[in-house]
Amino acid sequence: MVSTSSTTGKVGGRRRSTASVPDLVSRAREGDPRAVARLISLVEDASPLLREVMAALAPYTGHAQIVGITGSPGVGKSTSTSALVSELRKHGKRVGVLAVDPSSPFSGGALLGDRVRMQDHALDRDVYIRSMASRGHLGGLAWTTPQALRVLDAAGCDVILIETVGVGQSEVEIAGLADTTMVLLAPGMGDGIQAAKAGILEIGDLYVVNKADRDGADQVRRDLRSMLALADRSEGAWKPPIVKTVAQRSEGLDEVVEQIDQHYAWLRSSGELEKRRTRRARDEIEAIAVTALRERWGDVHGRSELDDLAASVAAGKSDPYAAADELLDAFTD
CATH class of the missing domain: 3.40.50.300 (P-loop containing nucleotide triphosphate hydrolases)
Known part of the structure; x- marks a missing residue:
């Protein structure tokens, strides 16, 4: 495969591929460097297609x-x-x-x-x-x-x-x-x-x-x-x-x-290899879940509520644990 860089966001030249995810995965499996580059670009750009990409790659x-x-x-x-x-x-x-x-x-x-x-x-x-x-x-x-x-x-x-x-x-x-x-x-x-x-x-x-x-x-x-x-x-x-x-x-x-x-x-x-890879997958799942929760909370409640809680803690009117509990309670409302 040839090398590519993340600096331009372009793959193998001046054009981005418009291929579907299944086609990109199939070509990547065959060693097509352009398809590999495009898939990694989708990852780096947090593309809406990222979930589909990860699901398609999982079996391989x-x-x-x-x-x-x-x-x-x-x-x-x-x-x-x-x-x-x-x-x-x-x-x-x-x-x-x-x-x-x-x-x-x-x-x-x-x-x-x-x-x-x-x-x-x-x-x-x-x-x-x-x-x-x-x-x-x-x-x-x-x-x-x-x-x-x-x-x-x-x-x-x-x-x-x-x-x-x-x-x-x-x-x-x-x-x-x-x-x-x-x-x-x-x-x-x-x-x-x-x-x-x-x-x-x-x-x-x-x-x-x-x-x-x-x-x-x-x-x-x-x-x-x-x-x-x-x-x-x-x-x-x-x-x-x-x-x-x-x-x-x-x-x-x-x-x-x-x-x-x-x-x-x-x-x-x-047996350490299985342990390490399971631990790696657990950390990856946790990071994705925490990021999703943060984004979901921000979409629903906005930043103002967090700012109010932060101001309360900074002023000594509340403590960070109580503020965190209040923040978590917002997900169950």
Whole structure:
């Protein structure tokens, strides 16, 4: 598949497809990149057709292996993602990439939508690269990432890589969305204590020390190993490995793929894969339901009632729990 960007809102050129949802899904299943791009655009635009899209995709999902790639800005996430795509293609895998970027304050699109570091794969029909704007959503992901994952899963991707924004302490949300979370670190990007403060030592299934040709790489690895040894893990739990890479020269990526495969095998044999995917679906359902309730309440009662309750709490005339109860009571009226 060819790559496309969320910055223009146009697919494969200057024209949007007017095909029906069943036709788009059928074409996406055949690997048509324009159909995949159009479906993801419907997701990002919160189209009225979104419910129909998700219902049509549901029977074809649940097969792709989802790998999250996270880490602080500057550790080489995009370069590592591109090198990992190349390694996965050597193994005959069809690969999808969702690269979540900061949003433009003007267009709302992804600031790095050109994916400069991934142009080597632009002509490979078995690689699909999509930039998604975070649009202010915290956690390193876009609000619509779970639905976009479903599109790529149904389109036949064997592995889907999610590259997060790179926003430090708030991007740990990736752990709830991926089967395997890969955390990147690099020499000179802060000590082990800073890594612990960012929460990344709690979410990783695999740790990669990139730019390992630089001074300090071995020290980063030692610090990681020491801190991971302090973690309280139950018997039989997965022990995250630490791999050194030089992504710019594609060094060490074969070991990264091997460790990802080993973790996936452990997930399946231990039953953890089903647990993680059930938890992911639960969170997705909850997010959709809460959003729908908020919109429904706003349509029926408007903003004035909420503003009045907020003013009452701010003035000390009420407390936030009582105000929330009153707000919830409005749904039963």
